Amino acid sequence: MNWKQWLFGRRELTLALACVAVAVFFQFLSPYFLTTDNLTTILRNSVELLLVSLGITFVLATAGIDIAVGGALGICAIFVGWSVQGDWPLAVVVLIGPAIGTGLGLVSATLVVQGKIPPIIATLGLFGVYRAAIFLLLGGSWISGLPDRLGPAVNTTIAGIPLTAIYILFFYLIGWVVIRWVPLGIAIRATGGNERAARLSGISIGGTKFFVYGFTGLLVGFAACLYVARYRNVETSTGGLIALDAIVASVLGGTSVLGGKANLLGTMFGVLLVRLLQNGFVLIGVPSLWEQVITGALLIGVLILDAWAERRSPNYTRWLATR
Amino acid sequence: MRRKNRWSACFSAGLMLFTAGIGLAQSKPKVAFVPQIVGIPYFNAMEEGGKDAAEKFGVEFVYTGPTDTNPAEQLRIVNGLIDQGVSAVSLSVLDASSIDPVMKKAKEKGVKIFTSDSDAPKSEREVYVAQARDQDLGYTIIDELAKRIGEQGTIGIVSGEATATNLNTWIGFMQERVKEKYPKITLLQPQFAGGTAQRAFQLATDLMTAHPDLKGLIAVASTTCPGVAQAIETAGKIGKVIGTGYGSPNTVRAYLKSGAFGFSVLWNPRDLGYLTVWAGKQLIDGKPFAESNTVPGLDQPAKYDAATKVLLLGPPTVFTKENVDQYKF
Numbered sequence: 001m002n003w004k005q006w007l008f009g010r011r012e013l014t015l016a017l018a019c020v021a022v023a024v025f026f027q028f029l030s031p032y033f034l035t036t037d038n039l040t041t042i043l044r045n046s047v048e049l050l051l052v053s054l055g056i057t058f059v060l061a062t063a064g065i066d067i068a069v070g071g072a073l074g075i076c077a078i079f080v081g082w083s084v085q086g087d088w089p090l091a092v093v094v095l096i097g098p099a100i101g102t103g104l105g106l107v108s109a110t111l112v113v114q115g116k117i118p119p120i121i122a123t124l125g126l127f128g129v130y131r132a133a134i135f136l137l138l139g140g141s142w143i144s145g146l147p148d149r150l151g152p153a154v155n156t157t158i159a160g161i162p163l164t165a166i167y168i169l170f171f172y173l174i175g176w177v178v179i180r181w182v183p184l185g186i187a188i189r190a191t192g193g194n195e196r197a198a199r200l201s202g203i204s205i206g207g208t209k210f211f212v213y214g215f216t217g218l219l220v221g222f223a224a225c226l227y228v229a230r231y232r233n234v235e236t237s238t239g240g241l242i243a244l245d246a247i248v249a250s251v252l253g254g255t256s257v258l259g260g261k262a263n264l265l266g267t268m269f270g271v272l273l274v275r276l277l278q279n280g281f282v283l284i285g286v287p288s289l290w291e292q293v294i295t296g297a298l299l300i301g302v303l304i305l306d307a308w309a310e311r312r313s314p315n316y317t318r319w320l321a322t323r
Numbered sequence: 324m325r326r327k328n329r330w331s332a333c334f335s336a337g338l339m340l341f342t343a344g345i346g347l348a349q350s351k352p353k354v355a356f357v358p359q360i361v362g363i364p365y366f367n368a369m370e371e372g373g374k375d376a377a378e379k380f381g382v383e384f385v386y387t388g389p390t391d392t393n394p395a396e397q398l399r400i401v402n403g404l405i406d407q408g409v410s411a412v413s414l415s416v417l418d419a420s421s422i423d424p425v426m427k428k429a430k431e432k433g434v435k436i437f438t439s440d441s442d443a444p445k446s447e448r449e450v451y452v453a454q455a456r457d458q459d460l461g462y463t464i465i466d467e468l469a470k471r472i473g474e475q476g477t478i479g480i481v482s483g484e485a486t487a488t489n490l491n492t493w494i495g496f497m498q499e500r501v502k503e504k505y506p507k508i509t510l511l512q513p514q515f516a517g518g519t520a521q522r523a524f525q526l527a528t529d530l531m532t533a534h535p536d537l538k539g540l541i542a543v544a545s546t547t548c549p550g551v552a553q554a555i556e557t558a559g560k561i562g563k564v565i566g567t568g569y570g571s572p573n574t575v576r577a578y579l580k581s582g583a584f585g586f587s588v589l590w591n592p593r594d595l596g597y598l599t600v601w602a603g604k605q606l607i608d609g610k611p612f613a614e615s616n617t618v619p620g621l622d623q624p625a626k627y628d629a630a631t632k633v634l635l636l637g638p639p640t641v642f643t644k645e646n647v648d649q650y651k652f
Contacts, residue, residue, distance in 0.1 A: 030533060038532045045525050131390055135362040142364060144549055145577025227521070230557075233549040236362045237391065237518040282529035288514045289485055 011254030015269035019276055026280035033283055040162070044230075046275045047154075047164045048073075048223040049245055050268065054175050055216025056246040057267045061179070062212050063192040063259025064112065064119040069220050069246065071130025072104040073239035076224030078134065081143035081234040084150060093149065097228075098221035104130075105217020109210040127243075134236055143234040150229035164226065171219065172264055179262050188212060192259025248299050249274055256306075273298075352410035354603035355385035356439065356596065357400050359415045359487070360392050360518070364573050365545050365592050366415075368652040369440070372596030379620055380604045385409060392484045392518055394418035401425050405434050411603035413452065415440035419488045422446050435606040439599040440592075441489035442633075449606055450632050452599045454590040455639040457489070461496025463639050464567060464588045465505070468539045471565050471585050475507035476538030479530040481523050481551050483544025485515040490543045493569070497541070516547050523550025524557075531558050542568030548587075552578035572642050572650035579644045587642040593652055595636055598625055602634055 026033040052069050059066045076097045083093045104126075111122035156163040179185040187208045190198035199205050228234060251257060252273060253266025274295055281291040356373055358366035370386045377384035385404065389396035394417040402425055404412050412434060416422060422443045429436035430447065439452035454460075468478065480497070482490050494513050501510045514530065516523040523542065527550060531537050542551040548570035555566045556578075565585040566578065571592065578584040601618050605611075612627040612634060626635045642650065 032532050032535070035532070038529075041528050041532060045528070048521070135390060138362065141367070142549070142574065144574060231520050231524060231549065231553050233520050233553065235520050235546060235549065236360075237546065238520070240517070240519045240521075278525065279529050282514060282526055283533040285512060285533070287485075287512055288516075288526060 011263055012265040012269050015253060015266060015273060019269060019273050022273065022276050022280065026276070026284060030280075030283040033280060038279070038283070042272075042275050042279050044154075044162070044164065045279070046271050047168065048227055049242065049249065049275070050168050050271050051171060051219045051223040051226075052216075052242055053246040053249045053267050053271050054171055054264065055212075055219040056243070057250045057253070057255045057262050057264060058175065058179075058188065058212040059119075059216055060247070060250055060255045060257055061188050061192045061259060061262035062209060063195070063257075064209065064212065065247070065257070066105075066108055066123045066213060066216055067120065067243045068104070068108060068123040068126035068130055069216065070239035070242045071127045071134065072101060072217060072220050073224045073227065073242060074134045074234075074236075075104065075130055075137070076101045076221045077227050077234045077238045078137050078143065080150075080225050080228040081146060084146050084228060085143060087149075090149075094153075094225065097225035098218050101217040101219070101221020101224065102214050103217065105213040105215070105220070106210065108217070109213035112213070113206040113209050134238070138234070138236055142236065144232075146228065146232040148232065150225065154226055154229045167222070167226075171222075172268065175264050179264065184208070184211065189260055189262065192261070194260075245274060248295060251299060252302055351381060351383045352604075352607050353383045353385055353408075354600050354607070355387070355404045355409045355412040356599055357397060357404070357412065357414040358386075358388040359397070359417050359441065361386075361388045361390060363545065364652065365571050368571070368592040369596030369599070372593035372598075373600045374596075375593075376597040376600035376604075376620065380601060382410075382600065382604050382607075384600055389417075392417060392487070394421060394486060398422070398425050401436075402428065405429050405432055405436075409434060410607045411435035411437070413437050413439045413599050413603060416443045416488055417441070417484070418486045419443035419446065435603065437602065437606065439602075440595060441487065442492075443488065444631070448632070450602055450612070450634050452595065452602050452634050452636070454592070454595045454636050456633075456635060457492045458496050460569070460588060460639050461493045462500045463641065464493075464541060464569075465497050465500040465508075467586055467588065467641060468541070468565065468567055469505050469508060472508075472538040474505055477509045477511065477534050477536055478539040478541060479511045479527070479534065479537055480513040480541045480543060481526050481530070481547050482513045482515050483546055484517060487544070493543060513543070516544070516550065518544075518546050520546070520550035520553070523547035524554045525550075527551040527554035528558060531555075531560060531564060537564050539565045539567065542566065542570065544568075545570050545574055548574050548578070548584075552581075552583040555583040556581060571652055572647045573652060575642070576647050579642065579647050582644075585643075587647075588639050589642065590636055590639050591650075591652065594621055597621060598634065598636055 079100055080097045083096050108123055111117050112119050154164055187203045190203055191205055191208050249270035250267050253270035254263035255261055277294055278291050281288055373384045397417050401414055416438050426436055426447045435449050437449040442451040501508050514526045516526050527540055540551050542548040548568045552566050555564050561582045566583050567586055569589050570587045575584050575587045615624045615626055617624050623637045
């Protein structure tokens, strides 16, 4: 193994280095960048995106995609908002988001598995439906100025560690165990790698897909819960285009849109890099529009490098020879 | 034969009634308004005012718009309305640079097209129905804020969409006012949050981090008000940073009461919608605007500037903790 392979072979390592480089750069230009307060802010602002990206990583690993997550997040947030507003029992307040999220995820899965609709089309359609549903549910008036009932769920720290960080570690650990140590993880990667071969070797393709979309829905619902807890506000644009950010983070992190590969640690660093850039640009006084240019360029750059590395790898040559 | 005749008589009578019905429905001219985005309290209030005016002045009011702040989608909707044969169409412009073709099309088809709430000043619009003069809005927010922070310190700006003409114009006047009148105030470059509270929260927090001595934060778009206010509350900077913005009383009520927002500047969007439909009716009837127009149903006369073709609702209102409960929009 030469140094190039060591450095660029592991995506999470490359990204971690990129994060450090970006951090050093920003610190150079703004003395407030590397302060505990600011770093905590960055992590706090990453929570919802981290959760959604974890789901998206799973979906991408099966060679699927879920564009509807933003809309689903909005719908879940509305119900969470209502439950807080209406002073419903705490158990309902906490569980309603994840429950509805899981349900919506299973709707995506049904369209993809039973309806045999390509995931990008199915979830694009659902995104439109969800957006309209948000408008109908809210009836044009935002849910704002909510009581701080869910505050403790996001503001508590246990032994100096914020509770939100524990949620993230918990879900990523589950994700890691599933993808790495459980037969389901093999099924997920096999489905994305080569669906026909996976089916022939006895893997339940439908079941696997129901799991990944349902799991994503669960995470989206939980993210909605945290969203309401933090902003105490549900507007018609809640959720917005979070699907795109999540896809960017996952792909930066080394998960392939073509399926078969999932890199959870990479996704984590992908989210971190996106948020570091967003934060840093404001701190050094550059209009935030530029950060979108940088993220876009970064994504395209990584994909080009990926394609290039793939073509040079011995596996690719072997694969070509079989054509 | 007889029988057949009777049926055909019935049929033609029905047909006549039907055509007469259409004719009757068409005799009421249609005035349309296309907002920047549907489903937010601000434009809902405009819709309400438009409906009231339509009833009062005997026109049919059509209200339809994009579900996100997408300029292309807005133009598509305006195009559709022109094809459907409305008599007048007004819009709150999202992107002034791409509006000309649709203006031309409206003129060719004899449809009165005008702007309301957000303008395209260089276009061929018939009139711009303005909520308050942009200059007054920009100046008022700076003057009120300056009064509260002792006329010195750093102020940050969180805006919505970077292409929204109205928001950018107000920012321009804020910058002008600070430059002319408050040499000790530093106004930071505006940051753009798009449409979500989450991004506005993030930007506001980052601005407070980058400038620990920040004295004020201006949320320019109504969609950015909750995020900015929440950021001030979360950072524990109530009293140290004064939040403000162009937010409707319903949107900012909780934040005015918590102290995160010191005040909010706006006009009554219901009245603006009302004036918009009245202006549409005047245009359809071919009546010119006078220098000062008494509009039945509005308290103040609407001033008209013939040189810039701007019809003005009136001076902006400042909402504070004390008076916010008088307003329900």
